[in-house]
Amino acid sequence: MNEKDKEWIDEQNRVNKVVHEIKNKLSKLNQKIGDLKERVIDIRKNFWEDVTVNLDEPDDVIETQASLKQQAEFLSERERSHGQMSEQINTLERLEDSPYFGRIDFTETGYSDVDSIYIGISSLMDENDDDFLIYDWRAPISSLYYDYPPGEAKYSTVDDEISGEITLKRQYIIRNSTIKGMFDTGLTIGDHLLQSVLGNNANTKMKSIVATIQREQNQIIRNEKSELLIVQGVAGSGKTSAALQRVAYLLYRYREVLSSENIVLFSPNPLFNSYVAKVLPELGEENMKQTTLFNYLDTQLGNRLTVETPFEQMEYYLNGTGENYETRVQSMSYKASLDFKQLIDEFGFSLEQDGIKFRNIRFRGDLLISNQQMKQYFYSLDRSLNIPLRMESLAKWLLSELNRFEKLERNKEWVVEEMELLDKSDYLEVHNELQEENRFSEDTFDDHVREEELLRKKVVADKFKPLKQKIKRMYFVDIKNTYLTFYTTDHLINKKNVKLPTRWELIRTQTVDYIRNNYLTWEDATPYLYFQKMLLGFNANRTIEHVFIDEAQDYSPFQFAYLKRIFPSSRMTLLGDMNQAIYAHALYEETLLSENIQEKHERITLVRSYRSTQPIVEFTKSFMPNGDLIEPFNRDGNKPVLMEVENRDIVNDKVLRAIEDFQTMGHQTIAVICKTMHESKMVYSRLKHSVDIKLMDEETHTFQQGLLVIPAYLAKGIEFDAVIIHNASDAEYHKELERNLFYTACTRAMHELYMISLGEPSIFIKQVPKEKYAHFKVHAIQKEQ
Numbered sequence: 008m009n010e011k012d013k014e015w016i017d018e019q020n021r022v023n024k025v026v027h028e029i030k031n032k033l034s035k036l037n038q039k040i041g042d043l044k045e046r047v048i049d050i051r052k053n054f055w056e057d058v059t060v061n062l063d064e065p066d067d068v069i070e071t072q073a074s075l076k077q078q079a080e081f082l083s084e085r086e087r088s089h090g091q092m093s094e095q096i097n098t099l100e101r102l103e104d105s106p107y108f109g110r111i112d113f114t115e116t117g118y119s120d121v122d123s124i125y126i127g128i129s130s131l132m133d134e135n136d137d138d139f140l141i142y143d144w145r146a147p148i149s150s151l152y153y154d155y156p157p158g159e160a161k162y163s164t165v166d167d168e169i170s171g172e173i174t175l176k177r178q179y180i181i182r183n184s185t186i187k188g189m190f191d192t193g194l195t196i197g198d199h200l201l202q203s204v205l206g207n208n209a210n211t212k213m214k215s216i217v218a219t220i221q222r223e224q225n226q227i228i229r230n231e232k233s234e235l236l237i238v239q240g241v242a243g244s245g246k247t248s249a250a251l252q253r254v255a256y257l258l259y260r261y262r263e264v265l266s267s268e269n270i271v272l273f274s275p276n277p278l279f280n281s282y283v284a285k286v287l288p289e290l291g292e293e294n295m296k297q298t299t300l301f302n303y304l305d306t307q308l309g310n311r312l313t314v315e316t317p318f319e320q321m322e323y324y325l326n327g328t329g330e331n332y333e334t335r336v337q338s339m340s341y342k343a344s345l346d347f348k349q350l351i352d353e354f355g356f357s358l359e360q361d362g363i364k365f366r367n368i369r370f371r372g373d374l375l376i377s378n379q380q381m382k383q384y385f386y387s388l389d390r391s392l393n394i395p396l397r398m399e400s401l402a403k404w405l406l407s408e409l410n411r412f413e414k415l416e417r418n419k420e421w422v423v424e425e426m427e428l429l430d431k432s433d434y435l436e437v438h439n440e441l442q443e444e445n446r447f448s449e450d451t452f453d454d455h456v457r458e459e460e461l462l463r464k465k466v467v468a469d470k471f472k473p474l475k476q477k478i479k480r481m482y483f484v485d486i487k488n489t490y491l492t493f494y495t496t497d498h499l500i501n502k503k504n505v506k507l508p509t510r511w512e513l514i515r516t517q518t519v520d521y522i523r524n525n526y527l528t529w530e531d532a533t534p535y536l537y538f539q540k541m542l543l544g545f546n547a548n549r550t551i552e553h554v555f556i557d558e559a560q561d562y563s564p565f566q567f568a569y570l571k572r573i574f575p576s577s578r579m580t581l582l583g584d585m586n587q588a589i590y591a592h593a594l595y596e597e598t599l600l601s602e603n604i605q606e607k608h609e610r611i612t613l614v615r616s617y618r619s620t621q622p623i624v625e626f627t628k629s630f631m632p633n634g635d636l637i638e639p640f641n642r643d644g645n646k647p648v649l650m651e652v653e654n655r656d657i658v659n660d661k662v663l664r665a666i667e668d669f670q671t672m673g674h675q676t677i678a679v680i681c682k683t684m685h686e687s688k689m690v691y692s693r694l695k696h697s698v699d700i701k702l703m704d705e706e707t708h709t710f711q712q713g714l715l716v717i718p719a720y721l722a723k724g725i726e727f728d729a730v731i732i733h734n735a736s737d738a739e740y741h742k743e744l745e746r747n748l749f750y751t752a753c754t755r756a757m758h759e760l761y762m763i764s765l766g767e768p769s770i771f772i773k774q775v776p777k778e779k780y781a782h783f784k785v786h787a788i789q790k791e792q
């Protein structure tokens with residue numbers, strides 16, 4: 008037996024020993040959880056028997072409550088333990104299949120013994136809880152594995168820095184408790200393993216990258232210092248993967264004080280939520296909260312206004328033409344800016360003195376409190392108080408006024424009519440109330456009077472209730488009309504030093520038209536909500552400690568400023584790629600990833616692209632400014648193909664042929680990517696009779712394997728085995744922002760990229776050296792050159 012075989016056997020023996028320990032732990036836990044389950048069922052069944060219920064005397068009631076509380080706590084404690092145990096069982100079962108993926112042999116400076124550190128998705132102690140059989144990948148010592156090749160190395164613990172030497176760095180592929188592969192690695196974490204992971208088919212769910220995290224990704228994952236961490240990473244560089252690993256890391260590192268409830272991820276679309284949903288559970292952690300910016304804003308804006316989605320805005324932007332279109336595009340860009348925010352801020356300050364509009368409060372058609380009265384009251388309050396504080400005082404005053412009106416209303420005629428409409432349960436309620444008052448006696452005159460009093464009170468109170476609720480929700484402030492005065496009056500705009508876009512007058516008219524019709528364009532949604540909060544208060548969210556923003560290049564400076572106000576004490580991680588900025592505002596404004604961002608921040612740049620094969624990355628980097636900074640990962644594949652055709656029928660033909668070829672090659676997710684939804688729908692209706700194909704729209708919440716049609720902007724963040732660009736012609740992709748859209752579309756491909764151009768190919772393709780793709784031309788008579 009040679010040295011290698013012996014080593015393999017030794018390693019397998021160790022795996023067997025660890026798996027044996029895992030099995031022991033599992034069997035003990037299964038026994039315990041079985042007992043606990045029975046106990047929980049038992050407590051639930053006998054809940055009332057174990058509680059002393061006695062409601063005779065006030066003291067007894069208190070005692071009953073205490074007994075109930077104790078029993079409920081007892082039950083929930085058991086249920087919690089049950090939950091924890093089943094999580095432990097899940098983790099152990101995963102470990103049983105694949106206990107670890109890495110090992111380093113480390114000798115600490117000043118010591119002579121070598122520690123073998125085995126790294127897996129979770130820690131495991133030996134039988135006596137003395138030694139670690141497996142270290143969690145997030146443990147301080149595990150960072151050695153990700154950060155250093157063999158040789159000198161160091162890692163930080165909470166209060167110390169430990170240095171020493173790595174003498175071995177090894178990777179394993181273990182499945183079914185059996186070692187399938189084993190490599191000793193040098194500089195980076197095994198090109199070998201990464202090659203094989205990346206060569207697999209695309210998945211409908213993102214995978215954890217824990218076994219192959221690269222050093223620069225590890226810097227993102229383990230960053231603990233930065234309040235604001237900005238990651239600029241090229242397409243496919245693992246930004247989203249690193250973000251999710253970072254969530255898992257933080258949950259581990261701060262497990263005493265941080266839970267998944269304290270972390271929120273803003274993702275680009277609902278589809279993305281399901282795409283990334285499995286990564287954390289695979290690592291034994293719960294998913295953080297997830298939302299999209301649209302959902303977040305829309306929920307807060309309530310349902311009085313219809314809000315355009317960012318995708319509707321994108322469709323408009325990509326399809327539109329004409330005068331109104333030019334105005335709207337300028338509006339999109341201007342309203343994204345901090346210049347515009349400053350104008351809104353100034354407008355807000357001016358409202359401290361005058362100008363807020365209120366809504367009349369009416370009851371049964373009668374005016375109870377006029378908007379003028381409210382205005383008078385509001386502006387008579389101490390002007391050193393900010394607007395939201397004064398609004399609260401006004402609300403209190405309105406509620407007390409309403410109470411006064413409510414009392415007067417009880418004696419009105421309409422109340423008697425309404426009393427007749429009351430049903431039995433209302434009478435019963437009043438009856439009980441009287442009994443409680445201890446004054447009820449069937450035959451006294453007084454009690455009947457009192458009963459009527461209570462009934463009147465009830466009728467009026469029921470009618471006033473919705474009004475009071477509206478006051479508590481501050482509906483008396485006429486946000487919409489106050490906001491409109493920003494556009495309809497000139498006092499601010501005429502000030503010096505105000506930077507306005509050339510089409511400002513047209514933008515004003517257009518905006519007023521939209522808002523009067525209760526429609527908020529996407530570019531107005533954030534300013535409007537920001538303005539609303541200026542009047543009603545920002546209600547800072549302090550339960551969220553970490554905010555992650557993926558695809559951060561698509562957030563405008565105004566949107567980011569808004570999020571900062573909402574999450575003032577949260578740490579933020581922004582991840583994105585300037586080359587994938589596709590919203591109109593990015594044309595004029597710096598994106599959040601820009602070096603010039605004002606906020607203090609730490610920046611990490613990822614330049615290596617892992618998703619696509621080397622030929623695809625070589626192709627895509629050639630038409631991007633700064634493309635020379637993009638480094639492909641060394642994975643071979645076919646050159647991208649450009650098929651230039653003369654008419655639409657041939658396009659269809661070619662798409663179908665490419666689909667068939669890709670399916671024969673074994674590719675499981677194939678996307679036909681179009682520029683817009685409009686185009687996607689047309690393509691879908693043309694193809695659906697010939698192949699089994701799905702159309703993805705912004706309502707799609709999960710994505711399945713197979714063949715699909717999708718607009719480029721919805722494919723953000725996800726990946727496919729093969730991508731077919733439906734029309735890569737110059738007519739489609741020519742403008743500057745379309746360069747980014749085209750880049751985003753092409754970089755979704757892992758293994759194959761096929762472009763069809765109806766007519767002249769896009770200028771961006773022409774910028775790529777010819778040897779980097781295969782170019783075919785098909786004439787109407789189907790002759791290929």
Ligand SMILES: Nc1ncnc2c1ncn2[C@@H]1O[C@H](COP(=O)(O)OP(=O)(O)OP(=O)(O)O)[C@@H](O)[C@H]1O
Binds near residue numbers: 243246724
């Ligand atoms: N260290 C790694 N080990 C294994 N796979 C990796 C690693 N880093 C990235 N990948 C893979 O590369 C692909 C791209 O990763 P990811 O989607 O996180 O990149 P991204 O930077 O968010 O991309 P984009 O900006 O284009 O959406 C995924 O398939 C991911 O699993």
